[in-house]
Amino acid sequence: MSKKLKIGLFGFGCVGQGLHYVLNNSTGFKADIVKIAVKNREKKRTVAADLITYDKWEILNNPEIDVVVELIDDADEAFNIVSEALKRGKHVVTANKKLLAEHLEELYKLQQENNVSLLYEASACGSIPIIRTLEEYFDNEELVKVSGIFNGTSNYILTKTISEKLTYGEALKQAQDKGFAETDPTNDVEGFDPKFKAIIIALHAFGLIIKPEQVLNLGVTTLHENDIKYASEKGYKIKLTPIIQRVEENKISVFVAPRFVKANNHLFNVDNEFNGVIVEGKFSGEQFLQGKGAGSYPTGAAVLSDISALSHGCKYEFKKYAQKKSPEFTNEVLLHVYFRYNKVEELKRFELAEVNEKYTGTEYNYVVGKLNLQQILNNREFILKNNLFLSLVDETVELDQKVNKQIVSKELELV
Numbered sequence: 001m002s003k004k005l006k007i008g009l010f011g012f013g014c015v016g017q018g019l020h021y022v023l024n025n026s027t028g029f030k031a032d033i034v035k036i037a038v039k040n041r042e043k044k045r046t047v048a049a050d051l052i053t054y055d056k057w058e059i060l061n062n063p064e065i066d067v068v069v070e071l072i073d074d075a076d077e078a079f080n081i082v083s084e085a086l087k088r089g090k091h092v093v094t095a096n097k098k099l100l101a102e103h104l105e106e107l108y109k110l111q112q113e114n115n116v117s118l119l120y121e122a123s124a125c126g127s128i129p130i131i132r133t134l135e136e137y138f139d140n141e142e143l144v145k146v147s148g149i150f151n152g153t154s155n156y157i158l159t160k161t162i163s164e165k166l167t168y169g170e171a172l173k174q175a176q177d178k179g180f181a182e183t184d185p186t187n188d189v190e191g192f193d194p195k196f197k198a199i200i201i202a203l204h205a206f207g208l209i210i211k212p213e214q215v216l217n218l219g220v221t222t223l224h225e226n227d228i229k230y231a232s233e234k235g236y237k238i239k240l241t242p243i244i245q246r247v248e249e250n251k252i253s254v255f256v257a258p259r260f261v262k263a264n265n266h267l268f269n270v271d272n273e274f275n276g277v278i279v280e281g282k283f284s285g286e287q288f289l290q291g292k293g294a295g296s297y298p299t300g301a302a303v304l305s306d307i308s309a310l311s312h313g314c315k316y317e318f319k320k321y322a323q324k325k326s327p328e329f330t331n332e333v334l335l336h337v338y339f340r341y342n343k344v345e346e347l348k349r350f351e352l353a354e355v356n357e358k359y360t361g362t363e364y365n366y367v368v369g370k371l372n373l374q375q376i377l378n379n380r381e382f383i384l385k386n387n388l389f390l391s392l393v394d395e396t397v398e399l400d401q402k403v404n405k406q407i408v409s410k411e412l413e414l415v
Contacts, residue, residue, distance in 0.1 A: 005031040005311055008059030008090075010081055011071035012038050012045065012052075014179055015095055015122070018300025019069065020047065029308050031067075035059050039072075060084050067310055069303060070094040079103050086110040086118065093306040095122035095299060098187075101196035104209050108318065117315040122302035124197040125150050125275045126293035129305065131316075133279070133289070134204040139319045142282040145245040146205045147395065150197040152273035152294025153181045153188035154220055154240045159271040162228055162238060168221075180273050180294040190384075191217035191240060191256040198242035198254050205244060205279075206252050207320025210329050216255040216377040222389045223258070226364045227340055231391075236260035238391060239267050245397045250327045255373060259392040260338065266290075331374035332403040336396040340366040340389040349379055353400070368393055372400050 009016060016036070023031060035053050038045070045052055059065055060081070068085040070078050075098040082099065085092050087110065094100070100107065100123055111118050121131050125148075134146075149155050153175055160171035172189070175181035187193045195217040202208045220240055231238050241259045246252055261267050266288040270276035275293030280286045292298035306314075320326065334353050341347050342364065350371055357368035376383075376390065383390060 008065040009036045018296030075099045097123040097196035101199040119306035127291040127298035144280040148277040150194040190219035207326040334370040
């Protein structure tokens with residue numbers, strides 16, 4: 001029989017208010033929010049004053065509170081709160097993907113040492129239950145790839161700029177007005193948010209813990225109307241997509257980049273604030289999940305789902321990580337890309353393994369071919385600074401045989 005939980009809530013912004021609303025308007029599940037810790041003393045709240053506290057220890061030291069729900073913006077302070085709660089034997093639910101991506105290993109150990117649950121479905125892909133799907137349905141199957149649209153804000157902006165011909169600034173303003181984008185949208189539009197989500201998903205899909213600095217994230221801030229024109233002429237839509245892919249039996253590649261998507265792809269019609277996830281299993285084939293990826297209520301509903309799961313004793317098993325047979329992470333792969341540049345000197349920084357198409361014009365230049373992922377990562381700041389644009393042409397991810405042969409020969413020299 002499920003237990004009625006006592007909740008200590010940190011943060012009462014967009015998601016916190018969404019959780020409060022869905023909790024109070026859900027049937028069949030009841031939990032009490034005992035205290036809500038907030039930072040801003042000047043801000044007016046929509047809840048009773050006696051629920052509010054400005055002291056985190058009032059929640060962390062309260063023996064009646066058995067679940068801490070962390071929904072604040074500051075990832076560093078969030079880690080302090082979450083780790084303290086776990087050490088005190090409290091279960092934790094969080095939606096903070098940056099906190100998780102930066103501290104997965106430490107948080108995994110804290111759960112094991114203190115025999116508590118840390119659930120975070122709301123941290124990846126909004127209302128889509130991707131983590132529980134990977135944990136419970138695909139826990140024993142070898143996966144080939146997980147990809148999709150993991151960020152509702154950037155997808156909304158891309159939909160409006162491409163389909164409705166709005167400028168980037170107009171589309172961003174709309175997204176902010178609707179509550180899909182933050183005042184500072186950097187995490188979303190530069191691909192940090194979907195990168196953090198991809199790192200979390202890589203743990204549950206492949207048993208792999210990766211550091212954020214190892215993973216490329218290219219966003220959509222340098223997207224130009226000429227890139228949109230090229231994509232439209234070829235019948236593509238542009239989507240910002242993370243790809244987590246097995247490129248060999250024991251090697252996994254993870255990155256985030258814009259991608260040209262064809263009409264026969266599941267993601268082609270995933271528009272506005274919606275997310276879509278494609279999971280490809282070795283035996284089960286391809287599965288597609290779609291749902292709202294941004295907004296107060298969808299994310300609040302995902303948080304509530306985790307709280308409800310806790311009342312039934314839910315705990316991630318991390319089977320693929322616990323087996324200690326995790327594959328290796330690699331950036332030494334080739335991607336098939338469209339690369340728009342301004343000057344020939346800029347292109348010379350990149351060593352193309354293959355060229356399929358090239359255009360030189362008075363307004364802009366582009367090349368379509370294969371580039372090494374590590375080389376793109378090394379030149380990320382150069383791409384942004386010089387307003388260059390790179391997009392995947394297809395999903396092809398293959399080992400860079402030239403680089404890997406060099407690695408093998410060096411290893412042989414050391415033997």
